[in-house]
Amino acid sequence: MSDEQQHAPAAETRAFEADVARLLHLMVHSVYSDKDVFLRELISNAADACEKLRHRALVDPTAYGDDSALKVVVETDATAGRLVVSDNGVGMSRDELVENLGTIARSGTRAFLEATASTGDGSGLIGQFGVGFYSAFMVAKEVVVESRAAGAEEAWTWRSDGTGAFTVEPAGDDAPARGTRVTLVLADDAKEFAEEARIERIIKHYSAHVPIPVFVKAKDAAAEKEVVDGTALWVKPKSEISQEEYKEFYSFVSGHWDQPALTIHYRAEGRQEYSVLLFVPETRPFDLFEPERRGKIRLYVRRVFITDDAELLPSWLRFVRGVIDSQDLPLNLSREMLQNNPLLASIRKAVTNRILSELEKLAENDAEAYAKVWEAFGAVLKEGIYEDGERRDALYKLTRFHTTADTTGWRTLSDYVADMRENQTAIFYAIGDDAEKVAASPQLEGYRARGIEVLLLTDPVDSFWVQAAVGFEGKPFQSVTQGKADLEAIPLLDEAGEKEEPARAGDLATLTALFKQHLGERVSDVRPSERLASSAACLVAPDLGPDRQFERLMARQAEGRGRIPPVLELNPRNRLVRALAEKASAGGAADQLNEAADLLLASAEILDGEAPSDPAAFNARLLAMMEQAFAAGGPSEG
Numbered sequence: 001m002s003d004e005q006q007h008a009p010a011a012e013t014r015a016f017e018a019d020v021a022r023l024l025h026l027m028v029h030s031v032y033s034d035k036d037v038f039l040r041e042l043i044s045n046a047a048d049a050c051e052k053l054r055h056r057a058l059v060d061p062t063a064y065g066d067d068s069a070l071k072v073v074v075e076t077d078a079t080a081g082r083l084v085v086s087d088n089g090v091g092m093s094r095d096e097l098v099e100n101l102g103t104i105a106r107s108g109t110r111a112f113l114e115a116t117a118s119t120g121d122g123s124g125l126i127g128q129f130g131v132g133f134y135s136a137f138m139v140a141k142e143v144v145v146e147s148r149a150a151g152a153e154e155a156w157t158w159r160s161d162g163t164g165a166f167t168v169e170p171a172g173d174d175a176p177a178r179g180t181r182v183t184l185v186l187a188d189d190a191k192e193f194a195e196e197a198r199i200e201r202i203i204k205h206y207s208a209h210v211p212i213p214v215f216v217k218a219k220d221a222a223a224e225k226e227v228v229d230g231t232a233l234w235v236k237p238k239s240e241i242s243q244e245e246y247k248e249f250y251s252f253v254s255g256h257w258d259q260p261a262l263t264i265h266y267r268a269e270g271r272q273e274y275s276v277l278l279f280v281p282e283t284r285p286f287d288l289f290e291p292e293r294r295g296k297i298r299l300y301v302r303r304v305f306i307t308d309d310a311e312l313l314p315s316w317l318r319f320v321r322g323v324i325d326s327q328d329l330p331l332n333l334s335r336e337m338l339q340n341n342p343l344l345a346s347i348r349k350a351v352t353n354r355i356l357s358e359l360e361k362l363a364e365n366d367a368e369a370y371a372k373v374w375e376a377f378g379a380v381l382k383e384g385i386y387e388d389g390e391r392r393d394a395l396y397k398l399t400r401f402h403t404t405a406d407t408t409g410w411r412t413l414s415d416y417v418a419d420m421r422e423n424q425t426a427i428f429y430a431i432g433d434d435a436e437k438v439a440a441s442p443q444l445e446g447y448r449a450r451g452i453e454v455l456l457l458t459d460p461v462d463s464f465w466v467q468a469a470v471g472f473e474g475k476p477f478q479s480v481t482q483g484k485a486d487l488e489a490i491p492l493l494d495e496a497g498e499k500e501e502p503a504r505a506g507d508l509a510t511l512t513a514l515f516k517q518h519l520g521e522r523v524s525d526v527r528p529s530e531r532l533a534s535s536a537a538c539l540v541a542p543d544l545g546p547d548r549q550f551e552r553l554m555a556r557q558a559e560g561r562g563r564i565p566p567v568l569e570l571n572p573r574n575r576l577v578r579a580l581a582e583k584a585s586a587g588g589a590a591d592q593l594n595e596a597a598d599l600l601l602a603s604a605e606i607l608d609g610e611a612p613s614d615p616a617a618f619n620a621r622l623l624a625m626m627e628q629a630f631a632a633g634g635p636s637e638g
């Protein structure tokens with residue numbers, strides 16, 4: 001008796017981890033439109049377990065036994081209202097049952113909860129977020145998982161009704177010899193899922209490309225029936241694969257339920273042999289901007305699944321999904337080898353080049369489809385410009401920009417260069433959070449007045465790549481908010497005209513000197529501007545050092561980091577500036593001019609989207625000026 005207790009502890013009840021409990025609550029009370037997806041998730045887990053076993057058995061047959069006849073069986077029992085999904089894969093130990101199915105929240109759990117809170121319908125998202133197992137509770141009032149890890153003596157049963165807790169206990173005698181049996185006791189409104197015909201249809205629809213054969217069997221039927229043959233789609237010739245099959249396979253490998261924007265399927269022969277079936281999704285995966293920047297390409301070796309954790313592509317292609325299957329790699333690839341293997345490195349290089357050339361082809365043949373890809377993943381591709389110098393030119397060809405010439409459409413760098421003004425030597429850009437706001441900033445006035453196109457960069461990554469970018473076709477990239485504008489050589493457009501007389505150079509010099517003295521450390525310099533056409537003043541970054549927007553970004557990240565004082569530029573053709581210059585050169589009115597310097601600096605800060613450095617003083621000055629104009633003016637009207 002005591003002996004038995006030691007070997008077989010009694011049933012233990014454990015609470016679900018908090019996020020898992022919330023997720024289960026959602027599933028149990030699910031209002032999800034498409035409940036069918038639970039089966040896809042259970043079959044995908046079963047197939048994963050079989051693929052893992054196949055791999056381990058090849059590497060170490062004595063420990064893991066026979067890998068022949070790996071399969072998934074789905075058994076229906078309409079009378080009892082049950083559905084059973086079994087596999088003879090790796091199985092789970094007691095600890096694995098506890099961890100995988102309850103106490104450790106999977107990385108996607110929180111993200112899934114957030115995503116469904118906003119969209120309301122999670123059925124299309126379940127697979128993508130790695131929370132598939134729990135979808136069983138959409139249709140089951142109780143779920144029982146019996147599992148024996150490959151090579152293990154004992155088997156264990158996990159059981160839950162999905163309301164806060166689960167139990168684990170030693171399994172009975174009829175536990176699987178190896179692998180996992182998931183039994184769903186169907187809820188009253190989900191009995192339809194115990195009907196064989198219905199189940200067969202769902203499997204054909206959602207799981208047609210699982211790489212392990214799937215069988216269906218009704219409880220009392222004599223034999224099971226093969227519904228999915230488990231052949232790998234990627235080894236079939238292209239001509240035998242329909243668009244529908246590609247799309248189904250895409251859903252299987254990515255967990256996305258949209259259409260792939262681009263399908264790349266080929267076989268490389270020669271020094272190395274491998275098959276590639278990759279997809280560019282149409283929409284962003286939820287974890288696209290997580291700091292790990294991990295890809296999810298599945299690596300196979302001679303059709304044996306190895307890992308989806310190897311960095312088979314550079315991280316700036318992490319949105320690509322699919323399979324690479326090598327003929328030449330050894331099966332027992334260790335983590336070490338995955339990182340340093342020269343064969344893998346050459347596959348990585350070749351496949352990366354291929355993806356870039358396919359994207360280029362798509363851009364040439366179907367600009368609209370490519371624009372969608374760019375909108376979803378352009379921000380990620382741009383990371384490659386500064387991370388991968390070798391591919392910079394190829395990536396430049398793929399970039400698209402909103403510009404002052406086209407704030408909503410997409411322009412290429414070649415378009416830009418072809419339309420450059422006479423004497424224009426640089427590619428100008430402005431950085432901000434929003435294209436329209438950036439386009440409206442005063443720093444752009446002088447460019448617009450000369451018909452110079454300016455790239456409007458609004459992705460956070462833009463601040464980084466433009467610094468690394470050495471230029472395109474010999475034209476350097478230059479920020480419109482940094483350094484001298486050097487625009488004299490480019491004539492103003494006729495319609496911009498020279499409406500206002502500029503201030504006299506001597507007057508202006510006196511004014512800038514006065515301002516500079518008064519503003520002191522708050523500015524690096526005060527100087528006349530060419531980049532303004534109508535506004536009085538704007539701020540730019542000094543010639544050396546970071547662009548203003550980039551500096552702001554860095555300051556936001558490192559609090560307390562000192563800012564580099566900006567250059568205050570004044571527009572000589574602005575009436576106010578001219579009047580101030582005249583006043584300055586006439587001498588006197590020092591207090592008033594100092595006030596004007598403070599106010600102009602503050603208003604330029606505001607135009608840059610910043611708060612004035614001393615809001616209270618700014619406010620007091622502004623109100624004082626208004627008072628002068630409206631209240632102190634003596635007998636104006638009455």
Ligand code: ADP
Binds near residue numbers: 089
């Ligand atoms: P995911 O499959 O994305 O990891 P799931 O919620 O579907 O997320 O499954 C959770 C984990 O439970 C799996 O990663 C796996 O470790 C384990 N698991 C689920 N079903 C099985 C099974 N049939 N055989 C072995 N392990 C399984």
Ligand code: MG
Binds near residue numbers: 041044130131133
């Ligand atoms: Mg799963």
